[in-house]
Amino acid sequence: xxxxxxxxxxxxxxxxxxxxxxxxxxxxxxxxxxxxxxxxxxxxxxxxxxxxxxxxxxxxxxxxxxxxxxxxxxxxxxxxxxxxxxxxxxxxxxxxxxxxxxxxxxxxxxxxxxxxxxxxxxxxxxxxxxxxxxxxxxxxxxxxxxxxxxxxxxxxxxxxxxxxxxxxxxxxxxxxxxxxxxxxxxxxxxxxxxxxxxxxxxxxxxxxxxxxxxxxxxxxxxxxxxxxxxxxxxxxxxxxxxxxxxxxxxxxxxxxxxxxxxxxxxxxxxxxxxxxxxxxxxxxxxxxxxxxxxxxxxxxxxxxxxxxxxxxxxxxxxxxxxxxxxxxxxxxxxxxxxxxxxxxxxxxxxxxxxxxxxxxxxxxxxxxxxxxxxxxxxxxxxxxxxxxxxxxxxxxxxxxxxxxxxxxxxxxxxxxxxxxxxxxxxxxxxxxxxxxxxxxxxxxxxxxxxxxxxxxxxxxxxxxxxxxxxxxxxxxxxxxxxxxxx
Amino acid sequence: xxxxxxxxxxxxxxxxxxxxxxxxxxxxxxxxxxxxxxxxxxxxxxxxxxxxxxxxxxxxxxxxxxxxxxxxxxxxxxxxxxxxxxxxxxxxxxx
Numbered sequence: 001x002x003x004x005x006x007x008x009x010x011x012x013x014x015x016x017x018x019x020x021x022x023x024x025x026x027x028x029x030x031x032x033x034x035x036x037x038x039x040x041x042x043x044x045x046x047x048x049x050x051x052x053x054x055x056x057x058x059x060x061x062x063x064x065x066x067x068x069x070x071x072x073x074x075x076x077x078x079x080x081x082x083x084x085x086x087x088x089x090x091x092x093x094x095x096x097x098x099x100x101x102x103x104x105x106x107x108x109x110x111x112x113x114x115x116x117x118x119x120x121x122x123x124x125x126x127x128x129x130x131x132x133x134x135x136x137x138x139x140x141x142x143x144x145x146x147x148x149x150x151x152x153x154x155x156x157x158x159x160x161x162x163x164x165x166x167x168x169x170x171x172x173x174x175x176x177x178x179x180x181x182x183x184x185x186x187x188x189x190x191x192x193x194x195x196x197x198x199x200x201x202x203x204x205x206x207x208x209x210x211x212x213x214x215x216x217x218x219x220x221x222x223x224x225x226x227x228x229x230x231x232x233x234x235x236x237x238x239x240x241x242x243x244x245x246x247x248x249x250x251x252x253x254x255x256x257x258x259x260x261x262x263x264x265x266x267x268x269x270x271x272x273x274x275x276x277x278x279x280x281x282x283x284x285x286x287x288x289x290x291x292x293x294x295x296x297x298x299x300x301x302x303x304x305x306x307x308x309x310x311x312x313x314x315x316x317x318x319x320x321x322x323x324x325x326x327x328x329x330x331x332x333x334x335x336x337x338x339x340x341x342x343x344x345x346x347x348x349x350x351x352x353x354x355x356x357x358x359x360x361x362x363x364x365x366x367x368x369x370x371x372x373x374x375x376x377x378x379x380x381x382x383x384x385x386x387x388x389x390x391x392x393x394x395x396x397x398x399x400x401x402x403x404x405x406x407x408x409x410x411x412x413x414x415x416x417x418x419x420x421x422x423x424x425x426x427x428x429x430x431x432x433x434x435x436x437x438x439x440x441x442x443x444x445x446x447x448x449x450x451x452x453x454x455x456x457x458x459x460x461x462x463x464x465x466x467x468x469x470x471x472x473x474x475x476x477x478x479x480x481x482x483x484x485x486x
Numbered sequence: 487x488x489x490x491x492x493x494x495x496x497x498x499x500x501x502x503x504x505x506x507x508x509x510x511x512x513x514x515x516x517x518x519x520x521x522x523x524x525x526x527x528x529x530x531x532x533x534x535x536x537x538x539x540x541x542x543x544x545x546x547x548x549x550x551x552x553x554x555x556x557x558x559x560x561x562x563x564x565x566x567x568x569x570x571x572x573x574x575x576x577x578x579x580x581x
Binding site for chain 2: 101237318329336341347418433
């Protein structure tokens with residue numbers, strides 16, 4: 001296996017033993033980028049020269065005996081996270097030429113931990129989408145089948161991790177944007193509990209739902225990266241002050257006896273793709289074999305979660321995106337008056353889906369409609385959260401498919417927004433409730449497309465999620481499967 | 487609930503967007519489809535349910551009011567498309 005296809009924890013061991021250097025990993029990763037990037041388009045910005053400069057610095061720090069949890073490991077950053085002095089576009093024309101004067105807290109933390117930033121990855125504009133087709137820089141393609149989407153909105157990060165164009169990546173998840181692309185690309189993606197990871201420097205989409213999460217080749221890497229990015233940050237007042245467990249410890253215990261896992265009957269409908277249903281059946285048997293009890297449960301408000309999400313998220317987005325008016329940053333289209341400048345800048349700068357969500361959000365917040373839509377959605381949000389509270393009295397974890405189908409074809413859903421939104425039907429309830437969930441590879445379809453399973457846990461039980469995910473991964477050995485694995 | 491082109495034009499005005507012709511038609515079509523989908527929520531009786539706007543329902547966190555180093559004026563202005571004399575420059579507002 002080539003270095004670029006290996007997980008970070010294994011590469012760390014090889015570096016420590018002196019078998020390889022950080023430059024060797026970069027050589028392997030950039031060789032793969034050279035080979036596949038033209039087809040995949042995972043990146044908006046590639047930082048090759050900077051990466052080799054960072055590698056030299058890290059090598060010196062390692063030689064001095066510094067303990068660096070991510071020392072010498074390449075990482076790709078979703079281009080919605082601010083990086084000091086490096087263009088940050090959100091895949092939008094409106095942020096063209098935006099060079100933030102500061103790093104997002106997560107970026108600062110991975111740098112401090114010795115990771116090497118090798119590029120900024122593609123996404124749906126402002127993270128609004130489920131396929132990475134809504135990018136001003138063109139779509140990203142799925143490394144398992146180039147006719148298909150990698151999922152979204154963190155599609156660039158997912159494709160890059162799967163294809164060996166990076167070792168680690170960061171994504172953001174507002175309604176499934178880490179988990180659904182992780183599922184479509186056969187990697188691991190975690191949406192942490194709201195508040196576990198600082199959002200400082202994450203360009204806001206829907207602030208009450210956004211969380212940053214690790215996207216990795218296996219569960220152990222996920223634990224490794226979470227450890228670095230989690231924890232209170234005084235620059236984000238909503239970040240939680242909690243004692244962090246040692247997440248890597250979670251990957252060492254594989255006995256699941258006494259653990260109760262629920263499968264919500266509302267998630268196993270007839271609209272589920274047969275290959276996804278089959279993977280769910282198999283996964284259930286694997287967890288039983290590992291000692292867990294698996295039973296059917298009910299989350300009765302499931303069908304209301306998606307319309308609720310598509311009211312709340314656009315409402316928050318319409319407010320958050322009001323700042324793009326050509327005044328303070330990014331694109332400015334000149335107009336005769338200030339008003340014309342606002343209008344021209346926003347009309348030319350935003351893409352179709354972003355405009356749609358701004359319009360929907362403005363509508364549901366406008367006089368006469370606020371109660372019927374926005375307030376109603378906030379009330380249903382409480383019902384969705386209460387469903388989970390009830391379920392967690394009965395079981396410890398919830399097992400669901402990550403998405404109803406494997407990766408779909410480019411262009412297949414782009415003309416029908418509702419059809420596109422439905423691919424997030426199993427992921428959005430978790431964001432509405434603010435709890436945590438992980439997507440891992442559960443198997444493959446007949447066309448050799450990866451199929452993700454989602455495990456949902458109580459607020460702040462990332463340790464438990466990593467534990468059962470790691471047990472599953474060890475039992476099935478599915479995470480080692482790579483599109484270009486040799 | 488039916489949305490008309492008049493509604494779309496009104497919302498465009500509020501949102502500072504200016505769509506024309508085909509783009510405007512498409513927005514109306516998608517807008518109607520999405521709002522139809524939202525109607526599903528009316529099935530639920532939520533009369534006695536408190537709205538949940540944020541999962542962290544504690545009071546606003548406070549911090550000490552101390553002066554700390556932030557971004558410099560130069561750093562902040564470096565983001566602006568146009569600046570002059572330490573200010574962000576915009577088209578003339580008062581005639």
